[in-house]
Amino acid sequence: MEAQAIKRQFVYDDLNGGTPVADPMPSGSPDDVRKLLAVQTPSLTNATIEGPEVSGAVHTYRFRRAVGTKG
Secondary structure (H helix, E strand, O other): OOOOOOEEEEEEOOEHHHOOEEOOOOOOOHHHHHHHHHOOOHHHHHOEEEEEEEEOOEEEEEEEOOOOOOO
16 A cells, blocks of 8 residues: 555636646645635635545645625
């Protein structure tokens, strides 16, 4: 038996057109990654996190824009 390292990737439609982004903070939680990426993409501030979707040794998390009304 051989051990495989699990890799995470993150997908957000407003970031890179929905292209998966490699994990910028492997030691952090998905929420920590959301906060880090929100510096570049402010709409992530209120986004929800879905997942992970597991495909082999890759875990994919999706950020979904929060839907609401103003005012």
